[in-house]
Amino acid sequence: MAVMCECPVEIAFDTSALPDCKEISHHEFLSSFLTDQALTDLSLLGNDGQVVRANRLVLAARSKVFRSMLLGEFAEARKDVIPLNYQGCVLQAILEYILTDSAELLRKGTLLCYSDDGDDDEKEDSNINNNITPSYSSNDGGDDNDNNPFERVKTLVSLMGAAIYFNLPLLCEKVFQHLAHCLKKEPSLSFAVLEAYKQEAPAIPTQLKNLAMSKLSTNIENLDEKCGVSLLSASSLEEILKDNTIQADEQNLFELVLQWAEQEEDDDDNHHHDRSLAASEMIQHHVRLDWIDPEYLSTTVAESNLVSQKSLLEAFKLQALAAKKQHNVVFRRRRCQPVWNSTLSEMSTAGEMRGVDMLQYPSMSSGIHRWTVEVVKDVTFTWLGVALPSKPLDLHKWLGKQDAGWAYGSNGAACHQTDTYNCVHPKFKEGSRVTMTLNLLANDEEKNGTLSASVDGGEEFILFDNLRAQLVPGQEDCGFVPAVSNRAPAKIRLIDIERLC
Structure with missing residues (x-):
């Protein structure tokens, strides 16, 4: 006898019978703390007079600093108005981030450096409703710098410092990534970032300064507009001129100083005179006039x-002597591509016995560095890697067998302090282009510093790890350098090298 099973019937709940069935969403609930003044119980007073209304419990729940300040034994816990040394728009952004994990200052297009070409490098945050009204008021009737991208950069750097002060590390990272994307789109903003960093230092991590300097070092000759140079203080501009990583013609660097000296100022003649004197000093000490076209x-x-006139005559004299000696004046670039010790050129050539050749390049003790070499001629095995000159290093012996050497061979082996070949990695050959990446970031705790490689644009693979343990803390000049180890007539050519961060 068959047993009939009843299927469960879903019964829908009819909310229309309830007196008021409309319920706000979680997003609307959080947003209400930005728009509903009735939910606020204190005012954050910016150093520009702007007031941001907020709820002390909301602030304390997200930030340990606010918790100590507003719920602890500090005087602020008993006040309704809390003066803070940040602009009102920065405090507003802090409040928005605490409630929504985002901020209007970080929205796409804020710096006017984004194009509508479908670039997805950085997705737009969408947690903040476009119709939300900022919960702050201004005593000056508005900010005249809202459309000035350089002023916005300074505001973002200030936000980065505020994020660190209020113990919001993820917001600090968001601001850094936003600025990095903007500098990629508009490198001339690097001037503003550099100056804003100097004004906020030491509250801002040096990563931001390194980011700005790296963009200037590779783009300073190609910037169509250098209007951002007017933002620099004399010390910031001098730091750029002294930077050995900048590859630029002396003429280009002179024009940079000239633009800085001739910027439009107020009617203060004394200020303009002081700026001209500072510019003259910088040119005298940091620009090689004899490397500039005589015309x-x-x-x-x-x-x-x-x-x-004395400096001009000295420059012409040096050019004349060079012309007499060479029969043709050669105008050198200020910065040249790093060269190998064996040849003082981009081509490394070996002797009869396999030895070590190192690149003349600043020692690598932090950050991420990447370089590409081409195997022009391979004999027996070609070995690529890094050396640590702070340890005993024999330049006449094979790199991979030494305590100061880490070598990757064309046979696929990776060797350090050994003559045993463990050929488990991809091989390379004559004509191959091998890209080496040295990652010495401190946050890479698992690997603690790695040397990786890829062959002819292939997938990257790790050769060695725990390299940070080889460095001596506090001795930044005692780092790794790119090195090769082969025998004649093998040849290795450097294609390029750069510090990524």
């Missing part, structure tokens, strides 16, 4: 009134 030297430089 440009005799016109633009001479007419700038920033260079003395």
Whole structure:
């Protein structure tokens, strides 16, 4: 006898019978703390007079600093108005982030440096409703710098410092990534980032300064507009001129100083005079006038009134002596590609016995560095890697067998302090291009510093790890350098090298 099973019937609940069935969403609930003044119980007073209304329990729930400040034994716990040394818009962004994990200052297009070309490098945060009204008021009737991208950069750097102060590390990271994306789109903003960093330091991590300097070092000759240089203080501009990583013609660097000296200022003649004197000092100490085209030297430089007649005559004298000696004046670049010790060129050549050749490049003790070499001629095995000159290193012996050497061979082996070949990695050959990546970031705790490689654009693989343990803390000049180990007539050519961060 068959047994009939009843299927469960879903019964829908009819909310229309309830007196008021409309319920706000979780997002609307959080947003209400930004828009509903009735839910606020204190005011954050910015250093520009702007007031941001907030709820002390909301602030304390997200930030340990606010918790100590507003619920602890500090005087602020008994006040309704809390003065803070940040702009009102920065405090508003802090409040927005605490409630929504985002902030209007970080929305796409804020710096006017994004294009509508479908770039997905950085997705737009969408947690904040576009119709939300900021919960702050201004005593000056508005900010005239809202459309000034350079002022916005300074505001973002200030937000980065505020995020660190209020113990919001993820917000700090969001601001850094936002600025990095903007500098990728508009490198000229690097001037503003550099100056804003100096104004906020030491509250801001040096990563931001390194980011700005790296963008300037690779783009300073190609910037169509250098209007951002006017934002720099004399010390910031001098730091750029002294940076050994910047590859630029002396003429280009002179123009940079000239633009800085000639920027439009107020009617304070004394200020303009002081700026001209500072520019003259920088040119005298950091610009090689004899490496500038003599026609440009005799016109633009001479007419700038920033260079003395004595300095001009000395530059022309050096050019004349060079012309006499070489029969042709050669105008050198200020910065040259790093060269190998064996040849003082981008091509490394080996001797009869397999030895070590190192690149003349600043020692690598932090950050991420990447370089690419081409195997022009391979004999027996070619070995690529890094050396640590702070340890005993024999330049006449094979790199992979030494305590100061880490070598990756064309046979696929990776060797350090051993002559045993463990050929488990991809091989390379004559004509191959091998890209090496040295990652010495401190946050890479699992691997603690790695050397990786990829062959002819292939997938990257790790050769060695725990390299940070080889470094001596506090001795930044005692780091790794790119190295090769082969025998004649093998040849290795450096394609490029850069510090990524």
